[in-house]
Amino acid sequence: MQLIIKQLSKTYSNGVKALSDVNLTISKGMFGLLGPNGAGKSTLMRTISTLQDVDSGTIFLGDLDVINNKHEVRKLLGYLPQEFGVYPKVTAYDMLDHIAVLKGIQTGRKEAVEGLLQRVNLWDVRKKALGGFSGGMKQRFGIAQALLGEPKLIIVDEPTAGLDPGERNRFYNLLSEIGEHVIVILSTHIVDDVKELCSQMAIIDKGRVLYAGAPDAALSSIKGKIWEKSMTKQELKEYDNQFPIISTRMVSGQPKIHVYSNSTPGNNFQEAEVDLEDVFFTHIKGLIN
Ligand SMILES: Nc1ncnc2c1ncn2[C@@H]1O[C@H](COP(=O)(O)OP(=O)(O)O)[C@@H](O)[C@H]1O
């Protein structure tokens, strides 16, 4: 079963065009939706999650018309919103059980709730109030509630924002297990999230899809075209006007720039080993299309 999005557009009442002719085909596995803040990621995810309407376009999950069958879609959907609020005084167990009731899970509810608490590694703290949970624990709880009812389509909106490296790793492991059997769409502004987890990706900015495909193919397409050079901060100012700089990183306190160029830019630039961050910035800065 595939999720097929065609010509989706949305302009908010304040005139912001949040989605502009979005076309995507998403198959089973982990799909990374990568874009800077304001790109339109949450708008797209809320639309797929049936919480918001668009001006035009279609979304199909297999044969199911998502936009016109919201009720049917919700039975197949697990959604973790970007701002996931919990009742601070309620225990993890009670909250998950409550959400299970709301989702209409009747038979096997106890087993489902207990199984999920174990799966996301919150069993030992199931009787603790959610208000005392760390960011990582809250996100794992968020995944547990999204997994209730064995959804076929799981949407997680910036789930790793605010997690420390250890929490992020545990969260990656959990997501990658889930992604083997169903469609998981993960949005993020963090390139590493996509690198670690996703077999397919899209880069979006200003409501438009700039790239869609495998991360590997994106890397191949810029191989040999990214050049790097370390320099002083003073030199950086000079280079800034002269070269298509795609990123500046500090390495041991010194700026190292990456530029995009079909052939060597001279000036002692070295060919860089390309990574997904180069892909991201070459697209965001409109250097390739
Ligand atoms: N309810 C809304 N009303 C008006 N503008 C909105 C609304 N939600 C989002 N936007 C605007 O739409 C654009 C895309 O936002 P969003 O989908 O939240 O992007 P992202 O999740 O990638 O940060 C932004 O310019 C944002 O300010």
Ligand SMILES: [Mg+2]
């Ligand atoms: Mg967002």
